[in-house]
Amino acid sequence: MRAALFYGKEDIQVKDVPDPTDSCDKILVDIEWCGLCGSDLHLFQHGPEVFGDLTKHGEELPYALGHEFCGRVNSAPPGSGFKHGDPVMIDPRLPCGQCIECKSGKDYGCPKQGGIGYNHSGGLAEKVTVPARNLHRLPETVPLEFAALIEPFAVVMHAIRKLNISDWTEQDVLVLGGGPIGFALVIALRSYKPRKIIVSEPTAVRREKIAQFVDLVVDPLERNVPAACRQLCAGGVDVVFDCAGSAPGLVDGLDALKCEGKYMNIAMHEKPMTLSALPLALKHVTIIFSAVYNATDMDETIKLFAQGTFHGYEGMVTKRMLVDDVVKEGFKELIEHKDDHIKILITPKAHLIEG
Numbered sequence: 001m002r003a004a005l006f007y008g009k010e011d012i013q014v015k016d017v018p019d020p021t022d023s024c025d026k027i028l029v030d031i032e033w034c035g036l037c038g039s040d041l042h043l044f045q046h047g048p049e050v051f052g053d054l055t056k057h058g059e060e061l062p063y064a065l066g067h068e069f070c071g072r073v074n075s076a077p078p079g080s081g082f083k084h085g086d087p088v089m090i091d092p093r094l095p096c097g098q099c100i101e102c103k104s105g106k107d108y109g110c111p112k113q114g115g116i117g118y119n120h121s122g123g124l125a126e127k128v129t130v131p132a133r134n135l136h137r138l139p140e141t142v143p144l145e146f147a148a149l150i151e152p153f154a155v156v157m158h159a160i161r162k163l164n165i166s167d168w169t170e171q172d173v174l175v176l177g178g179g180p181i182g183f184a185l186v187i188a189l190r191s192y193k194p195r196k197i198i199v200s201e202p203t204a205v206r207r208e209k210i211a212q213f214v215d216l217v218v219d220p221l222e223r224n225v226p227a228a229c230r231q232l233c234a235g236g237v238d239v240v241f242d243c244a245g246s247a248p249g250l251v252d253g254l255d256a257l258k259c260e261g262k263y264m265n266i267a268m269h270e271k272p273m274t275l276s277a278l279p280l281a282l283k284h285v286t287i288i289f290s291a292v293y294n295a296t297d298m299d300e301t302i303k304l305f306a307q308g309t310f311h312g313y314e315g316m317v318t319k320r321m322l323v324d325d326v327v328k329e330g331f332k333e334l335i336e337h338k339d340d341h342i343k344i345l346i347t348p349k350a351h352l353i354e355g
């Protein structure tokens with residue numbers, strides 16, 4: 001099979017490798033589409049060490065990256081509940097299943113978390129074997145050509161649900177960043193019908209793409225974001241979602257919050273976050289962090305995709321390509337022209353591109 005093998009920092013080579021073999025507890029999946037994620041880019045640019053323990057204790061390099069992928073079952077052991085041809089979405093998480101977090105239903109917080117496409121061979125290949133528990137069957141109403149987006153949507157659904165807000169129609173929201181996670185968040189959040197959504201995004205392409213889904217898009221390099229929020233929403237916003245991970249964004253977001261506002265961070269800040277306590281204390285701000293999701297979030301996200309609850313996610317896909325082109329047209333394109341893209345989808349099947 002063809003696979004884009006990750007050897008280490010800035011070294012991915014597309015090669016013919018032996019097919020993975022299905023075993024009694026694993027299911028062989030033919031991959032159709034795999035999304036490129038910021039974390040794949042991170043691994044490519046900085047090497048496996050960048051995620052510390054996440055990329056230890058797994059397979060030996062090289063293996064295929066890619067954790068946002070869907071496909072069809074090639075073969076499944078009897079009794080697994082799956083059969084040849086079933087459309088499936090992969091939950092790439094590999095929590096240990098033994099620790100306190102795993103046993104108390106918080107496996108998203110497993111300290112020994114591994115992942116398909118992180119420390120085990122993933123979606124930038126023709127085939128992969130995965131444990132049955134990592135597969136979610138897709139209803140026929142979910143188009144496979146967009147199903148890989150379910151993974152980043154599960155990330156944002158987890159963050160939205162974690163806020164425990166019962167009535168979103170009373171909430172004004174500021175979203176920092178209109179990249180893949182910010183875009184998915186806006187689309188998902190719209191189904192909750194918040195009163196207002198404002199997006200702060202410095203790049204023109206992304207501002208243009210997201211404008212139709214929100215009440216206001218602000219260029220933070222041109223305009224004072226907290227002032228724009230206070231102008232549109234009396235007193236500021238109730239909730240900020242940080243999908244950008246930038247220091248000026250953090251300052252803007254905290255400033256834009258009303259008294260008792262909530263700051264939900266989904267971004268990976270590369271530098272330590274610096275906060276001034278007094279203004280936040282006086283406003284009684286709550287800061288919450290969220291990452292990944294659990295199986296329920298993914299099931300729920302699939303259900304919402306199947307019901308047609310989310311509108312506009314198609315616009316997230318800015319490029320599709322063959323796995324053979326993933327280095328030059330995928331990784332390097334994202335490094336050199338990151339701002340022109342939201343989500344790039346990769347397939348090993350030429351007919352899916354041509355058709």
Ligand SMILES: [Zn+2]
Nearest residue numbers: 037038039068
């Ligand atoms: Zn991802």
Ligand SMILES: [Zn+2]
Nearest residue numbers: 096099102110
């Ligand atoms: Zn665990």
